[in-house]
Each structure stands twice: as C-alpha cells, then as structure tokens.
Amino acid sequence: MIGGGSLTASVDAGMLIGAVLLEAIILYIGYGAAEQLFGEPVVNRIKNN
Amino acid sequence: MSLALIVLFVGFGLLIGILFGFFGMGGSFLVTPALLVMGYDANVAVGSGLAFVFGTSVIATLKHRDLGQVDYKLGILMIAGTTAGIEVGKVGLEYLQHIGLAGSVVSVAYVLLLGGIGVFVTYEAMKGSGGGIDHDVDEDADLEDEEIPEIAQKIQSYNVPPMISIRGGFKVSLWMVLAVAFATGVLSGFLGVGGGFIRMPALFYLIGVPVPVAVGTDLFEIVFSGGIGSFLYAQSGAVNLGIVVPLLAGSALGARVGAGATNLVNEEDIKVYFGVMLLLGAIAVAVREIGGLLEMPVLDVVSLAIILGAALLVSGAVVYSGVTMLRENASASPPTAD
Numbered sequence: 001m002i003g004g005g006s007l008t009a010s011v012d013a014g015m016l017i018g019a020v021l022l023e024a025i026i027l028y029i030g031y032g033a034a035e036q037l038f039g040e041p042v043v044n045r046i047k048n049n
Numbered sequence: 050m051s052l053a054l055i056v057l058f059v060g061f062g063l064l065i066g067i068l069f070g071f072f073g074m075g076g077s078f079l080v081t082p083a084l085l086v087m088g089y090d091a092n093v094a095v096g097s098g099l100a101f102v103f104g105t106s107v108i109a110t111l112k113h114r115d116l117g118q119v120d121y122k123l124g125i126l127m128i129a130g131t132t133a134g135i136e137v138g139k140v141g142l143e144y145l146q147h148i149g150l151a152g153s154v155v156s157v158a159y160v161l162l163l164g165g166i167g168v169f170v171t172y173e174a175m176k177g178s179g180g181g182i183d184h185d186v187d188e189d190a191d192l193e194d195e196e197i198p199e200i201a202q203k204i205q206s207y208n209v210p211p212m213i214s215i216r217g218g219f220k221v222s223l224w225m226v227l228a229v230a231f232a233t234g235v236l237s238g239f240l241g242v243g244g245g246f247i248r249m250p251a252l253f254y255l256i257g258v259p260v261p262v263a264v265g266t267d268l269f270e271i272v273f274s275g276g277i278g279s280f281l282y283a284q285s286g287a288v289n290l291g292i293v294v295p296l297l298a299g300s301a302l303g304a305r306v307g308a309g310a311t312n313l314v315n316e317e318d319i320k321v322y323f324g325v326m327l328l329l330g331a332i333a334v335a336v337r338e339i340g341g342l343l344e345m346p347v348l349d350v351v352s353l354a355i356i357l358g359a360a361l362l363v364s365g366a367v368v369y370s371g372v373t374m375l376r377e378n379a380s381a382s383p384p385t386a387d
Contacts, residue, residue: 013283024104027301028111046372047379
C-alpha cells in the first residue's frame with residue numbers, strides 16, 4: 001500500500017522529470033529549427049574558409 | 050542564481066554535451082564532481098547530475114536517430130541484460146561493504162578499468178587493426194570481416210538461436226547480446242557508475258556494432274537509466290532545476306555538435322579521443338581517491354581541474370577534427386555544374 005506522502009513525492013518527482021523531458025524536447029526542436037535556418041550557411045562558411 | 054553562474058552552467062553544459070553526443074558517456078562523470086566542488090550537497094549533486102544526463106541523452110539520442118545511428122532492438126536487449134547485471138553487481142558491492150573492503154576495492158577497480166579500457170582503445174586505434182569501419186551504417190550494408198574486431202567475430206560466429214539482425218548488416222545470437230549486456234551491468238552495478246564508458250567499447254569490441262551506432266544505442270539506454278535514476282532522486286527532493294535548466298540549455302547545442310561530428314570524424318580518431326578521455330579520467334579519479342586517503346581536500350580540486358582540462362581538450366579536438374573533415378570533404382568533391 002502506498003502512503004499519501006510517498007504518492008505525493010512520486011507525483012512531484014514525475015512532474016519534475018517530465019519538466020526536464022519537456023525542456024529537452026523544446027530545446028531539440030528549437031535548436032533543430034535554428035540548424036535548418038543557419039546550418040547550411042555556417043557549414044558553407046567553414047568549407048570556404 | 051547570478052547571471053555569471055547561469056552563463057557558467059550553460060558553457061559547462063555545452064562542453065559536456067559535445068562529449069556526450071560524441072562518445073555517449075561523460076555526463077555524471079563530469080557534472081557530479083564539479084557540483085560537489087562548487088559546494089552542493091552530495092545528493093543534490095548526484096540527483097541533479099542524473100537529471101541533466103537524462104535530458105542530454107534524450108536530445109543526443111534524437112540527433113543520433115536522425116543520423117540512423119540508433120539500434121532500438123539492440124538497445125532494449127541491452128537494457129534488459131544490463132538491469133539484471135546491475136542487481137548482481139550490487140550484491141557483490143554489498144558483500145564488500147559487509148567485510149569493510151568496498152571503498153578501496155571499488156576505487157582501485159574503477160581506476161584500473163577506466164585506465165585499462167583507455168589504454169586498450171587507444172592502442173587498438175593507433176595500431177589500426179581494431180576496425181576501420183566507415184560511417185556507413187546502412188542496415189543492409191555488410192561489413193568486411195577485417196573491419197570487425199576479432200573477439201566480435203568470434204562472438205558473432207556462435208550460432209545459438211534466436212539470431213538477431215544488428216544495424217551494420219550482421220547477425221548475432223540474442224544470448225550473446227544478453228551476456229555482454231549482463232557483464233557490463235555487473236561492472237556498472239559493482240562500481241556504482243552509469244557505465245557508458247564500459248558499454249560503448251563493449252558494443253563495438255564484443256558485438257561488432259559500428260562505433261557511431263554503438264554511441265547512439267548506448268545513449269538510448271542512458272535515456273532509461275538516467276530517467277529512472279533521476280526520478281528516484283527527485284522523490285527525495287534532490288533534483289535542483291536551477292542547475293539542470295541552464296546546463297541543459299548548453300548541452301542541447303553541444304550534443305547536436307558532438308552527434309553530428311561522429312558522422313564526420315574518422316572512426317580511429319573517435320577511438321583515440323575516447324581512450325585519451327578515459328586515461329585522463331583514470332588519473333583524475335586516482336588523484337581524488339589519494340586525496341580522500343590522505344585527507345587532502347585540495348586534491349579534489351586538482352582532480353576536477355584534470356577532468357575539466359581533459360573535457361576542454363578533447364571536446365576542442367572533436368570540433369577541430371569535425372571542421373577539418375568538413376573542409377577536406379569539400380575540397381575532395383569539387384562543385385558540379387547542373
């Protein structure tokens with residue numbers, strides 16, 4: 001049987017890890033969009049230098 | 050939290066992200082000692098380090114997936130075998146704790162394993178016989194026999210059904226995969242470490258998985274181990290989002306750079322960098338343990354300086370090699386007229 005305290009702690013922990021996961025996905029999408037926009041010009045610049 | 054500290058965490062995250070995306074290891078190896086030296090409680094340093102590793106491994110795995118470098122079937126089998134192995138390793142550790150030898154045995158074993166794998170990987174890469182697999186990770190592309198390490202060829206030759214297809218174009222017995230995963234799990238549980246530095250070379254040298262796929266699959270496994278570990282620490286309030294959020298902001302970019310570099314940098318170079326990182330890591334851990342024995346806290350700072358110096362040196366070398374390869378590829382393939 002799970003006590004009320006440990007259930008709350010588990011829910012809080014789950015939400016916290018969910019927040020980390022959400023940040024990771026947002027950053028992945030955000031940096032991915034930045035890569036689409038600026039990736040090719042940056043790579044071309046590196047190749048030509 | 051001051052702006053300077055946020056900038057420091059973002060920069061530190063960037064550095065670790067490059068290594069993590071490139072090698073599939075190095076997260077808690079670097080973050081936890083740094084947070085300890087910065088004065089955070091041990092449980093917060095470990096818990097926040099694990100949450101950071103979890104977030105970074107999600108990003109790095111997604112990037113490796115984009116590059117076709119994650120074998121999910123192999124990853125799930127590795128998780129099953131590793132989890133069982135960790136339990137057995139923990140029993141061994143508890144026995145050593147019972148007879149009062151855990152601290153010294155684990156420290157010596159950790160240093161020897163880090164240093165031993167570092168020397169082996171570097172030697173094999175320098176010798177050039179450890180497998181010159183190119184970056185073609187097409188599932189249908191067969192690898193030449195000479196490209197697969199000898200031990201892996203032997204393991205692949207055991208025809209014990211069921212046989213499973215591995216990304217890289219070969220088959221191996223499911224039982225061999227589980228045995229390798231179990232062995233790496235035992236070491237991981239015994240040493241109380243994440244084990245990326247054991248699994249990545251084990252996937253390559255024992256099963257014959259191409260290095261970029263070994264990195265991507267290892268990262269996939271870390272998503273689960275890091276997620277479960279950070280959840281357990283978060284239950285006791287040991288995960289500090291003020292630390293994790295800025296670290297992740299930096300590592301998200303670094304992981305993209307590191308993962309992208311595995312597609313550019315020569316495979317032998319990846320192994321040399323990996324070996325050097327482990328060797329310097331072994332020295333840093335040895336210095337920290339000696340500091341603990343002699344009760345000299347200053348050696349903790351020296352140890353951290355060695356680890357950070359190594360991280361800076363190796364991530365710089367990774368970026369430099371990536372840029373060099375990009376330029377070489379460009380000059381080798383002149384533009385064609387449409």
